[in-house]
Amino acid sequence: MKKSLSFSLALAALVTAPVLALAQGDPKGMTWEQFNALDKDGSGTISEGEYYQFMEGAFIELDTNRNSSLSSDETAHILTPEQFNQMDANGDGRVNRQEFLDQVMADFHRHDSDGDKQLRP
Numbered sequence: 001m002k003k004s005l006s007f008s009l010a011l012a013a014l015v016t017a018p019v020l021a022l023a024q025g026d027p028k029g030m031t032w033e034q035f036n037a038l039d040k041d042g043s044g045t046i047s048e049g050e051y052y053q054f055m056e057g058a059f060i061e062l063d064t065n066r067n068s069s070l071s072s073d074e075t076a077h078i079l080t081p082e083q084f085n086q087m088d089a090n091g092d093g094r095v096n097r098q099e100f101l102d103q104v105m106a107d108f109h110r111h112d113s114d115g116d117k118q119l120r121p
């Protein structure tokens with residue numbers, strides 16, 4: 001599969017801070033293109049399922065050497081060393097699929113302030 005630029009941008013926008021801005025109704029940091037990349041069914045909101053599916057794909061996309069874990073090199077373009085260490089819950093220097101999904105879903109739930117499992121622009 002060819003790497004898509006918009007995908008990487010959307011991921012960068014999500015894994016880093018701007019999804020917080022998005023959830024708070026501040027479009028700064030996330031374009032409509034990025035939002036629409038996640039809103040697969042065009043409902044105008046990003047559901048928990050849409051987010052999870054996107055992030056499962058993101059993990060595979062980021063894992064360029066296909067060893068089922070992310071190194072700091074593989075995530076250097078989207079994560080600072082501090083963010084990488086935060087994601088590496090067991091501190092083994094690699095982020096595995098579970099650590100990645102735990103972190104991004106925790107982000108989702110933190111931003112879903114009204115608890116309806118939907119993020120709105």
Ligand SMILES: [Ca+2]
Nearest residue numbers: 039043045047
């Ligand atoms: Ca949707």
Ligand SMILES: [Ca+2]
Nearest residue numbers: 063067069070
């Ligand atoms: Ca890897």
Ligand SMILES: [Ca+2]
Nearest residue numbers: 088090092094
């Ligand atoms: Ca780890």
